[in-house]
Amino acid sequence: MEEGIRLAKRVAAQLGCSRAEAERYIAGGGISVDGAIVEDPASRVLPSQEVRVLPGASADEAPPVTILLHKPAGFNSGVGSRGEPAVGCVTAETHEAQGHGQQRFLKRHLTKLTLTSPLETDASGLVVYTQDFRVARKLVDEADRVEQEFIVDVTGAIKEGGLALLNHGLSFNGKPIAPMKVSWQNEHRLRFALKGVKPGLIDHMCREVGLEIVDMRRIRIGRVSMAGLPIGQWRYLLDYERF
Secondary structure (H helix, E strand, C coil): CCCCEEHHHHHHHHHCCCHHHHHHHHHCCCEEECCEECCCCCCEECCCCCEEECCCCCCCCCCCCEEEEEECCCCCCCECCCCCECCCCCCCCCECCCCCCCCCCCHHHHCCCEECCCCCCCCEEEEEEECCHHHHHHHHHCHHHCEEEEEEEEECCCCCCHHHHHHCCCEECCEECCCCEEEEEECCEEEEEEECCCCCHHHHHHHHCCCEEEEEEEEEECCEECCCCCCCCEEECCCCCCC
């Protein structure tokens, strides 16, 4: 037989609560064993081990989280079979919490995530993963109403009237592209603000007017910007932030 008892049983006895409540305390990151947070209710503990309830621990269901990642170029932004980010830089070590509150990182936050706004592998910038159905509905089901902003470095000579065409007048996959806001930031950099972004759309548009993309970075989705989030790091969406 395995030594010790299930952590959930120990917590339930210690707090005088139900097993289900004990499991929620544990899954929410509210229980430590010998000073280390343990998130698995099935973990086994010995009588000699110290089990503590951490300050602020709750038996309420842990709320869903939304993750904002500054994806580096060259990484696939998709999700795996358990809904975990395929990009390798969403880890406890790359959590950038400074200035963004101090929500406790839990392993469960990296599962059952929906990738809301795919970004090409060669592009960098803001990528959003969420466990919250409300955020998924806003960014997936209502994607055509949410504006995204990109900074695009280009090379080549734009053809005459090309900027006007970028704003309105091109087609993609046989359909007219909706009007958008495209402007020069300097002689080699364009700013795109558009809705209904499809993979390959901006690259197609640039090629249509004689330009080739050197670098592309998404800096905003809706009302949420990447701001000062360092490349390769991520943070949680804050309670007051809305897309």
